[in-house]
Amino acid sequence: MFGSSLEIKAPDQILLMREAGLVVADALAAVRDAVRPGVTTAELDRIADELIRARGARPSFLGYGVPPFPATICASVNDAVVHGIPGGQVLAEGDVVSIDCGAIVADDSGQGWHGDAAITVAVGAAPAEVTELMRVTEEALWQGIAAARPGGRVGDISHAIERYVRAEGGYGIVEDYTGHGIGTEMHLPPDVPNYGRAGRGPRLKHGLALAVEPMLTLGTHATEVAADEWTVVTADGSVAAHFEHTFALTDDGVWVLTAHDGGRADLERLGAPYGGPT
Known part of the structure; x- marks a missing residue:
């Protein structure tokens, strides 16, 4: 349901988003695991697409927007921040590639529920300053x-x-692209x-789901x-990094729907309440 323009989820709807989040994870x-020198970004896209469909889900990104996005993942290499289109680009030693992925799981009525997350991966050994950029972003x-x-x-x-x-x-903190609400659509307020x-x-509010995604250069x-x-x-051609998770606010705290452990380890490390199943 919606309240003050924000989509507030019932517990069963959050569970469906958790299903989508685990497909994304x-x-x-x-x-x-497939990132290595000599692999093309199109091969990475195929791996994600096959896994998502094998799990009975659908890719969130394929056909999204105008012009329609033509792939299942975004694969953004080196100075590409986000929304890179997979293709014949061959990854080389020292590159970094940001992989952004979304999946949709449908409920019994056919309504789709989204999960969205991103990681940045070094291809072999990246320069120390790039490795530190990735650490800070995550x-x-x-x-x-x-x-x-x-x-x-x-x-x-944000603060x-x-x-x-x-x-x-x-x-550099990228300003033109932000995190977002998520649920029945991939991008919702706020x-x-x-x-x-x-x-x-x-x-x-309880029941709000957000995708948070810092992008640094x-x-x-x-x-x-x-x-x-x-x-x-x-x-300026500088290297970028991008990490993202989808989380929901529950009665107990934060449940990171796209993390295998629900975010429990990192939330507890930071003294924040974990809101997923125990």
Whole structure:
């Protein structure tokens, strides 16, 4: 149901999103295992597509938007931040590739429920500064998720991400692309920026599901869209990293629907309440 323009899920609907989230988690794990020098991004796309369909789910990204996105995953290499189209690009030693993946699980009425997550993977040994960029981006994701509390504000998540990143160095925080609400559609209100002030924005409620996805660069925050009308690249050619999880707010805390363990280990590490099954 909707309240104040936000889609609030019942417990059974969150369970369906957990099913979709686990499909995404498994697809990303399979793709991660396949990343190596000599592999094409199209091969990674095929692996994810076959796994999603074998699990009885559908890809969220395929056919999405205008022009229709032509693949199951986004595969964004090096200076590509997000929305990279898989194809004949061959991965090489030292590259990094961001893999963004979504899946839909339908309920008995045919209504689809989405899961959405992303990882950035080094191809072989990446330079130390790139490895650190990846670490900071992933930790910023968890810092943002751990800041979510029923009764809080979206800005609490945004501020936690920005505060952590600024403390770690001079990384560019991409501003033009944000996290988002998720549920019956892949993108729903509210937007979840990766920078901002605490205590601002829509109120966080039980049953709200969000996809949080910091995108950082080794240069500035500025981006451009490539000629394919999808791939977002850094304006200065610097390397980017991107991590994402979908989570829901339950009566007990935060349940990370696209993490195999529900996010329990990282939430407990950060002193945040875990809201999934025990």
